[in-house]
Amino acid sequence: xxxxxxxxxxxxxxxxEITEVTNTIRSGWWTTGPKxxxxxxxxxxxxxxxxxVTASSWTAAAHxxxxxxxxxxxxxxxxxxxxFTATAEIVCYFKAKxxxxxxxxxxxxxxxxxxxxxxxxxxxxxxxxxxxxxxCDMDEIISIAKKHNLKIxxxxxxxxxxxxxxxxxxxxxxxxxxxxxxxxxLATGEGGMLCTNDEEIAKRCSVMRLHGINSDAWKRYSxxxxxxxxxxxxxxxxxxxxxxxxxxxxxxKKIDFMLEERKKIxxxxxxxxxxxxxxxxxxxxRDRKPSYHLYPIxxxxxxxxxxxxxxxxxxxxxxxxxxxHFIPLYRHPYYRDTFKLSEKGFPVSEYLYPKIITLPIWxxxxxxxxxxxxxxxxxxxxxxxx
Ligand SMILES: Cc1ncc(COP(=O)(O)O)c(C=O)c1O
Numbered sequence: 001x002x003x004x005x006x007x008x009x010x011x012x013x014x015x016x017e018i019t020e021v022t023n024t025i026r027s028g029w030w031t032t033g034p035k036x037x038x039x040x041x042x043x044x045x046x047x048x049x050x051x052x053v054t055a056s057s058w059t060a061a062a063h064x065x066x067x068x069x070x071x072x073x074x075x076x077x078x079x080x081x082x083x084f085t086a087t088a089e090i091v092c093y094f095k096a097k098x099x100x101x102x103x104x105x106x107x108x109x110x111x112x113x114x115x116x117x118x119x120x121x122x123x124x125x126x127x128x129x130x131x132x133x134x135x136c137d138m139d140e141i142i143s144i145a146k147k148h149n150l151k152i153x154x155x156x157x158x159x160x161x162x163x164x165x166x167x168x169x170x171x172x173x174x175x176x177x178x179x180x181x182x183x184x185x186l187a188t189g190e191g192g193m194l195c196t197n198d199e200e201i202a203k204r205c206s207v208m209r210l211h212g213i214n215s216d217a218w219k220r221y222s223x224x225x226x227x228x229x230x231x232x233x234x235x236x237x238x239x240x241x242x243x244x245x246x247x248x249x250x251x252x253k254k255i256d257f258m259l260e261e262r263k264k265i266x267x268x269x270x271x272x273x274x275x276x277x278x279x280x281x282x283x284x285x286r287d288r289k290p291s292y293h294l295y296p297i298x299x300x301x302x303x304x305x306x307x308x309x310x311x312x313x314x315x316x317x318x319x320x321x322x323x324x325h326f327i328p329l330y331r332h333p334y335y336r337d338t339f340k341l342s343e344k345g346f347p348v349s350e351y352l353y354p355k356i357i358t359l360p361i362w363x364x365x366x367x368x369x370x371x372x373x374x375x376x377x378x379x380x381x382x383x384x385x386x
Contacts, residue, residue, distance in 0.1 A: 006373060008321035009183040012251075012258060012363045020246035027242075032210070032218040035245035040193075042252055046161075047170035049195035051202035054240035055209050058157045058179030059086045061192035063093055064238060065175040066125070068204040069151045071096050075124040079155075080110035081328040081349040083129040087155050088329055091127075097339065099123070100329050102346045106283065107131060108296070111348070112140035119148050129155040132325065132358075133185070133291025134284055135164035138172055145173075153177065158293040160185045161259060165287050170195040180244070185258060185293050186251045188244040209238040261363035262292035265370050269295055269359065272374035278303055278381040280355075294325055297377070298355040306384045308354055314384075315357075318376045323358045 024035055036054055044052035055061035071077070073095040079087050080103050088098035101114035108131040115126060126145060128136040136154075145152050152173035156162070160178050162169040170176045175198075178184075180191035196202050210217055212235030219225030251258075273279055280298040284290050299308055306314070308324075315322055328349040330341035343350050359373055 005319045011187045016250035020250045024246040031241045032239045033242045035242040039245040039248040050197040053194045053205045055192045056238045058192040060238035061177040061194040063090045064205040065153045068201045076122040077125045079127045102348045109136040125151040130159040132294030133158040133162045135288045162291040163289040188247040191244045208235040211235045258363040265361045266292045268370045295359040295361040325358045
């Protein structure tokens with residue numbers, strides 16, 4: 001009997017999302033409008049930042065942030081190896097250089113020691129990525145940034161919600177960007193949010209996300225607005241839509257419930273996989289509360305007769321969808337060739353990469369599904385032990 005496929009991710013869809021979206025469609029206001037403004041307000045009060053600005057994706061939000069801090073051609077921005085290409089490509093948009101550094105063995109997060117080593121006169125900013133929603137060592141990163149007068153743009157694509165030493169991610173440094181891509185902890189299909197306490201940055205991003213026209217321009221087709229607008233810079237088409245906001249409003253209502261669901265799954269996996277000495281589980285430090293966006297395991301490949309890639313094929317045959325976060329940036333042809341990077345420069349990432357598998361962890365996953373994933377992994381490691 002072929003068992004039901006367990007996907008790597010499935011968004012939690014309830015009547016709330018359907019009602020909000022349907023109401024928005026019926027209202028006739030589909031693009032940026034009152035729901036987007038409401039979502040920004042509700043998100044802002046949830047996070048406790050001074051300003052929250054929506055954008056069409058994390059990539060758009062972080063691009064806006066780098067523009068707002070004045071990144072220029074030839075500047076350098078320090079980023080970790082274990083991330084998605086978006087973290088690096090936004091730096092390339094400016095003909096600036098993403099300086100890719102190695103991560104810590106336990107957290108897979110950017111290593112502050114490596115940041116210090118990579119600083120030059122051209123360094124303008126650091127983009128720490130909170131891997132799987134596990135906050136980076138922000139005290140150390142902030143102190144390096146202060147010492148060298150650098151800006152921090154946190155990549156919090158995985159981190160809604162997460163806390164570092166009781167401070168919510170989104171309130172700590174210059175700018176924090178969240179992603180609402182469909183696999184993320186709050187999903188609007190595509191979408192992003194930028195949080196900052198700096199009014200100038202918030203204003204600049206609001207203007208630049210809609211063609212460089214003033215921030216109330218979205219009202220120009222309503223009876224409150226005016227037909228007249230002025231362009232102050234050649235901006236971008238990065239605005240958020242009310243249809244996305246409808247999903248965001250509905251999802252934000254259950255953000256704490258969804259966190260509890262992922263935490264429950266995290267604990268279940270830990271119980272079921274903890275005794276397997278052919279795996280290493282991911283651990284969190286006591287001084288931070290993660291979002292549990294990912295559940296990574298490290299296979300002890302030296303003790304197995306198959307590779308990680310073959311292991312994933314075996315899981316697929318058993319109807320289980322998994323992923324790998326991440327293929328380190330320096331392994332992608334573009335970054336490797338353009339910035340002359342070699343695997344030798346990244347010993348920790350090279351240790352981690354051949355072993356990592358990220359397991360399904362999404363609200364709505366049943367106990368039976370979690371058990372099936374864990375049992376299959378335990379059976380496969382037993383089957384393929386050398
Ligand atoms: C760490 C990280 N940063 C940035 C992004 C980009 O997010 P978006 O698709 O919203 O642009 C992702 C998306 O997967 C990600 O995992």
